[in-house]
Amino acid sequence: MINVGVIGVGSIGAHHARIFSEIRDANLVGVADTDFKQAEKIASKYNCKAYKDYSRLITAVDAVTIAVPTTIHFKIALDCLKKNKDILIEKPITPAVHEAEKLIAEAKKRNLIIQVGHLERFNAGLALISSMTEQPQLIEAMRLSPFLKRSIDIDVTLDLMIHDIDIILSLVKSEITDLRATGAKVLTDNIDIAYAWLEFKNGCIAEVISSRVAAEKIRQLKVVQNNTCLTLNYQTQEVSRYRKINGKIKKDTRKSEIKEPLKEQLVSFVECVKKRVQPIVSGAEGKKALQIVLRISEMIRHGN
Numbered sequence: 001m002i003n004v005g006v007i008g009v010g011s012i013g014a015h016h017a018r019i020f021s022e023i024r025d026a027n028l029v030g031v032a033d034t035d036f037k038q039a040e041k042i043a044s045k046y047n048c049k050a051y052k053d054y055s056r057l058i059t060a061v062d063a064v065t066i067a068v069p070t071t072i073h074f075k076i077a078l079d080c081l082k083k084n085k086d087i088l089i090e091k092p093i094t095p096a097v098h099e100a101e102k103l104i105a106e107a108k109k110r111n112l113i114i115q116v117g118h119l120e121r122f123n124a125g126l127a128l129i130s131s132m133t134e135q136p137q138l139i140e141a142m143r144l145s146p147f148l149k150r151s152i153d154i155d156v157t158l159d160l161m162i163h164d165i166d167i168i169l170s171l172v173k174s175e176i177t178d179l180r181a182t183g184a185k186v187l188t189d190n191i192d193i194a195y196a197w198l199e200f201k202n203g204c205i206a207e208v209i210s211s212r213v214a215a216e217k218i219r220q221l222k223v224v225q226n227n228t229c230l231t232l233n234y235q236t237q238e239v240s241r242y243r244k245i246n247g248k249i250k251k252d253t254r255k256s257e258i259k260e261p262l263k264e265q266l267v268s269f270v271e272c273v274k275k276r277v278q279p280i281v282s283g284a285e286g287k288k289a290l291q292i293v294l295r296i297s298e299m300i301r302h303g304n
Contacts, residue, residue: 007033143208
């Protein structure tokens, strides 16, 4: 049994607490939040202890998930690692690459686990389209959301686009040779719409569009390869395949068993802690995606 805690129980962290309370190999010891009333509310709901100070919580657990604003990821994560606790940290791992590198080095020194919360890696539909992907020639990723007034302290590249960059890097095993980007601030002081174009050494091209000021929520991935077009709807976890066979276009649809990605992610984290194995999205993968989206943000801000 792994004793776990959740630091930050806002809209995302509250779901972490819910799921940990349901996982057989996890014992939810407590939750911490600077909004102590919120911590008490979640603790009461899931039968655990509420803390205002996360430093008191981490002395009572083996591992924690960190679901606080990105700007304070580094401080809290480093404190946890220095107390020899395994961590799952919501994406992006940190706002800056040098901070991510310091966390990775600290975890390596102490033989600890860092998992980064790239939730879509645990989407059953992604597993399905990944199994059907061989040599992608073109990838299109679209991640649009209406304005929710959430995560507006960071660019949309760090909030939304980072999911798709991480996924593209997992599908294309090749070096990026060219990167172009454009975008704009719309309703916040940070980038709200971003477009990126990536070219890889093996010839694959990826186009990524992210917006948090869209009319509707869209989560879609398209992979083109060998007279075949695969399209994933992340929300339905369904993959449509168009193929050219003997001069005719044929379509078929595959749908995996629908699973809650966050639950799959937290179950995987508990298993990694229990078995002492590297997670699917380790600190290294989190840092790699971070490096790319920070380059994209920089290009958008400076117009080149």
